[in-house]
Amino acid sequence: MSENPILFGAARLPRAILFGRGQRGAIGSTSARVGRRALLVTDERQAAQPEFAAILADLQAHGVETQVFDGVIPDLPISAIDACVAPARDFAPDVVIAVGGGSAMDLAKVAAVLLTHGGQVSDYYGEFAVPGPVLPLIAVPTTAGTGSEVTPVAVISDESRGTKIGIASPYLIPQVAICDPELTASCPPGLTAVSGADALTHAIESFTTARRPADAMLTEEHVFIGKNVLSDHFAKLAVANLFKYLERAWRDGSDMEAREGVMLASLTAGCAFGTAGTAAAHALQYPIGNLTHTAHGAGVAALMPFVMQYNRPACAEAFAELATLIGLPDGSVEERSQAFIEAVADLMAAIRIPASLAELGLAEDQQEYVAEHSLKSARLIKNNPRPLDLDAMRAITHAAYSGERQQLTAI
Numbered sequence: 463m464s465e466n467p468i469l470f471g472a473a474r475l476p477r478a479i480l481f482g483r484g485q486r487g488a489i490g491s492t493s494a495r496v497g498r499r500a501l502l503v504t505d506e507r508q509a510a511q512p513e514f515a516a517i518l519a520d521l522q523a524h525g526v527e528t529q530v531f532d533g534v535i536p537d538l539p540i541s542a543i544d545a546c547v548a549p550a551r552d553f554a555p556d557v558v559i560a561v562g563g564g565s566a567m568d569l570a571k572v573a574a575v576l577l578t579h580g581g582q583v584s585d586y587y588g589e590f591a592v593p594g595p596v597l598p599l600i601a602v603p604t605t606a607g608t609g610s611e612v613t614p615v616a617v618i619s620d621e622s623r624g625t626k627i628g629i630a631s632p633y634l635i636p637q638v639a640i641c642d643p644e645l646t647a648s649c650p651p652g653l654t655a656v657s658g659a660d661a662l663t664h665a666i667e668s669f670t671t672a673r674r675p676a677d678a679m680l681t682e683e684h685v686f687i688g689k690n691v692l693s694d695h696f697a698k699l700a701v702a703n704l705f706k707y708l709e710r711a712w713r714d715g716s717d718m719e720a721r722e723g724v725m726l727a728s729l730t731a732g733c734a735f736g737t738a739g740t741a742a743a744h745a746l747q748y749p750i751g752n753l754t755h756t757a758h759g760a761g762v763a764a765l766m767p768f769v770m771q772y773n774r775p776a777c778a779e780a781f782a783e784l785a786t787l788i789g790l791p792d793g794s795v796e797e798r799s800q801a802f803i804e805a806v807a808d809l810m811a812a813i814r815i816p817a818s819l820a821e822l823g824l825a826e827d828q829q830e831y832v833a834e835h836s837l838k839s840a841r842l843i844k845n846n847p848r849p850l851d852l853d854a855m856r857a858i859t860h861a862a863y864s865g866e867r868q869q870l871t872a873i
Contacts, residue, residue: 508532742846
């Protein structure tokens, strides 16, 4: 993966990113410059927080009229999107503000598409299906994991198809991302763990995605373009911060320095994968999440050491580089790359991420379904650094189900 004589990089990002404690105080002023009628998308728990009330007051003080939709639920179903969009059409917002986790930001993105272009959610599945700019989006994350505040993708659950599906378009990138670590202070340890582990998966997968030829049309023909020098920069910052701060934030939610470090990692991991893309761990999680109804972050994190073990022959140098980054001992490329996989597994164990798909709740007879349906995520499969077919997906699934990574070393 390191042999590429052409230096190439790309980044698709918001117009503005604000990061730091207290930055939520800029929401009212920022929104007023974008629009005067704001649809706020959040969940019921967040809507009851004093910080949310303060955001509403700030918007009002800046002359922004608001309509609140607080019906966001995990594994975003189409019914929740419809429930948001229907009343919003009469309100006619000129800006959409998401305050919450990944599902809130995903719903806001899709709502902005539907309010601008009409149609059904399914009209926009896949890459580049959004025909043009959408209502301006302002994203205010309250968890540190998805990085959705800076990415061009929204993931929804299509119950009629029995799967999660992505809508990917550069038009979905929020205009402004406001990342205030203080908004994550109320996250319980379990949510801190799965969110942070999700960010680590984003960072590692984006750093090891397949590198494509540096063609001038690459960004025109693909939303996710693979490994490049700019996404690598963001990914390495995320990996370093998560190894330094994630377990601390999980152990003590009041440790604001750790909260800052994890939120910065989530943001930069989003900057990385929003351009480079993710791969096999995400492809496998979609059917697993549908079957087990477990958090996305828990699924990709449980899978990650197994996916890394399968991918190691194709990206040993990249893993070795990350091993050096986090301070693992010197050694050969083979030694350091394996040591990094072990370090990832150890961090996941330390924050109590399930160590196997069986522990996650997958039934033994569902393994074949997972392997088969994971291959439907073409945008993720094509990003993997090592080719994936049904046999490969079976091998990863079976190893992840049993929790035995060594069986992947001989493949």
